[in-house]
Structure formats: structure tokens, C-alpha cells
Amino acid sequence: MEATDKLPFEDYLGKHDEQTWVKTLDLIHSDIHQIDRDATQIWFSFWPLKLAQLLDTEKNLENTFKKFQLDGNPQLREQVNESVKFLFGARFWVPVKKAVLAYSKENLDPKALRLEQHILKLSHQIGNQLNIETKLLVGIVAISLMILSQVGFASLKKVEDQLIDIESTDSPDKVLKSREVNRGLKSILGWKAKTHQVVFDEQNSGVFFEAADGQDLSMASNGDKRDFRSEDSRKVAGPIPAQCRSGACGYCWIGVLAGQKNLSKVTDFEKSRLEYFGYKNLENSAKEHPVIRLACQSKCYGKVSITVPPWNGVLNFES
Numbered sequence: 520m521e522a523t524d525k526l527p528f529e530d531y532l533g534k535h536d537e538q539t540w541v542k543t544l545d546l547i548h549s550d551i552h553q554i555d556r557d558a559t560q561i562w563f564s565f566w567p568l569k570l571a572q573l574l575d576t577e578k579n580l581e582n583t584f585k586k587f588q589l590d591g592n593p594q595l596r597e598q599v600n601e602s603v604k605f606l607f608g609a610r611f612w613v614p615v616k617k618a619v620l621a622y623s624k625e626n627l628d629p630k631a632l633r634l635e636q637h638i639l640k641l642s643h644q645i646g647n648q649l650n651i652e653t654k655l656l657v658g659i660v661a662i663s664l665m666i667l668s669q670v671g672f673a674s675l676k677k678v679e680d681q682l683i684d685i686e687s688t689d690s691p692d693k694v695l696k697s698r699e700v701n702r703g704l705k706s707i708l709g710w711k712a713k714t715h716q717v718v719f720d721e722q723n724s725g726v727f728f729e730a731a732d733g734q735d736l737s738m739a740s741n742g743d744k745r746d747f748r749s750e751d752s753r754k755v756a757g758p759i760p761a762q763c764r765s766g767a768c769g770y771c772w773i774g775v776l777a778g779q780k781n782l783s784k785v786t787d788f789e790k791s792r793l794e795y796f797g798y799k800n801l802e803n804s805a806k807e808h809p810v811i812r813l814a815c816q817s818k819c820y821g822k823v824s825i826t827v828p829p830w831n832g833v834l835n836f837e838s
């Protein structure tokens with residue numbers, strides 16, 4: 520967040536606290552296409568306002584990392600494009616960025632609308648321009664406004680034309696179908712599959728590992744011997760970072776995009792650890808199968824699609 524020369528729209532966004540954003544997400548929940556409903560919740564859990572505020576206000580980053588046990592890269596400004604890659608709406612990311620930047624320049628009296636009205640209005644405008652369903656844009660537009668609020672106009676402008684490397688051109692229906700359990704002949708004959716696919720980048724093919732039935736996701740990730748360390752030094756044992764495998768370290772938090780019910784129910788212990796680390800499930804916290812989990816506490820009983828945040832830490836300083 521830049522301290523000076525803010526546009527009125529940036530000022531307006533900056534006046535919305537975490538709670539208001541969460542309430543706004545509730546209000547637009549049913550306006551978001553099913554394909555990105557959980558993904559939007561996950562993005563807002565991965566990139567809380569309090570993290571951006573912490574990194575913006577603390578002078579000594581090294582101390583901040585120590586104090587909040589941060590590891591990986593928690594700087595949204597450095598990974599604006601990468602942060603949205605797991606959303607279906609990411610394939611519209613360049614026009615969304617352009618429209619948001621233009622909208623924030625034009626909008627001299629943003630207070631005339633509430634935050635959810637701005638999100639829906641912009642989504643509708645971009646939908647008309649691209650000739651696509653508005654619902655496909657609501658999640659990514661809400662995220663783009665939060666990104667604008669956190670990194671500022673100038674930082675978003677810098678990456679305005681940058682595309683995201685996404686291989687899949689599948690329709691939303693096809694992606695939703697591919698998320699369903701597919702056990703082929705074994706399923707037809709009623710046999711229980713012995714292993715399940717854990718997809719960790721559904722925008723690209725072949726990006727999955729196998730989990731044995733009942734195996735926790737962290738141990739299953741350990742079985743994937745490809746090199747992930749060169750992309751993220753925390754990934755020493757497969758694509759999911761892990762240290763303790765007992766709920767103690769907080770390295771293994773993930774977002775579950777699909778197949779939440781194919782994981783074991785969240786236990787009171789896991790809930791208490793998520794709370795300790797400050798990893799918030801923004802939907803109903805009473806849910807047995809939330810979208811934010813600790814991989815080492817989540818046993819796999821069917822196909823799941825997950826996404827891994829680029830940082831971990833202990834951000835429970837508000838509680």
C-alpha cells in the first residue's frame with residue numbers, strides 16, 4: 520500500500536477492514552460461479568489483510584520473519600500473478616487487471632456504491648466486454664480489488680500485461696467433471712480404489728501425486744520425488760512443505776479446491792492448530808470439511824484438488 524498519491528478508489532478500498540471484506544464475500548458468495556467459489560475463499564485465506572499490513576508497517580523484515588515464524592514468500596506484491604493462478608478466472612486475468620486499473624482511475628466518487636456493488640458492476644462490465652458469463656468473473660474481480668488494496672495501483676500497473684502460464688482451456692463444466700471421483704472400471708465393479716489422485720495444479724496436466732487410501736496428504740506428498748525445492752526451498756519432501764507431520768509447525772497448510780469430503784473430517788485438534796497459526800477458514804467454521812486444512816492431519820479417501828500457499832507462519836496475534 521503506497522502512502523502517497525492514492526486514487527480516491529484506492530482510498531475507498533483501504534477503508535475496508537478484514538471483517539468488511541469477509542462480510543462482502545458472504546454477500547457475493549452465490550454470485551460467484553461454482554468453479555471458483557471455494558477458490559475465492561481460499562485466496563482470501565492465503566492473503567489476509569493483516570499479513571500485508573504487517574509486512575508494510577514493520578521496518579525490520581528479518582525480525583518480523585523471526586517474530587511471526589514466517590517462511591517462504593509472504594509478499595503478495597512480488598507474486599500478484601502467481602497468487603491467482605489456481606482460479607479458473609485466472610484465464611481472464613489480463614483483461615480483469617486492465618479493467619480494474621481503468622475503473623479505479625475513472626471512479627472519482629466510489630462511496631456512491633458499496634464494495635459488493637463495485638465488484639458486481641465491474642464483473643458485469645468485463646463479462647459484456649469478453650462476452651462471457653458474469654459469474655465466472657465475480658471471484659477474480661473481488662480478488663483483484665483486494666490485490667489493488669494491498670499492493671497499490673502502481674504495483675498492479677507494473678504487471679498489467681503479464682499473462683499467467685495456464686495450459687488448460689477446458690470449459691468450467693469440464694473442469695468440474697474432472698474434479699469428480701473417477702475410478703473407471705474398478706468403480707463400476709464396486710471395488711474400492713487403493714490409491715487416489717491428489718492434484719496440486721489443476722490448470723496444468725500431470726500435476727498430481729498418488730495417496731494410498733487413508734494416507735495423510737503430507738506423507739503422500741513425500742512420495743513424489745520430483746524436484747520442488749528449486750521453486751520453493753520449503754518443499755523438501757514433495758510439493759507440500761512439511762516439517763513435523765504432527766500439527767506442530769504449520770508448514771503444511773493447503774487450500775482444498777475440490778473433493779473436500781474425500782478427506783477425513785477436521786478434528787478439534789486440527790481446528791485448534793489452524794486457529795493457533797492464524798490460518799482462517801472464512802466459511803462456516805463448524806463445517807466438517809473446510810477448505811483450509813493441515814495436510815498432515817488430512818487423510819485421503821478419494822480424489823482431491825489442492826493448492827499450496829507460498830508462505831507459512833504464526834499470525835494469530837489478533838486472537
Ligand code: FES
Binds near residue numbers: 761762764767768814
Ligand atoms: S507438517 Fe507440521 S503442521 Fe503439518
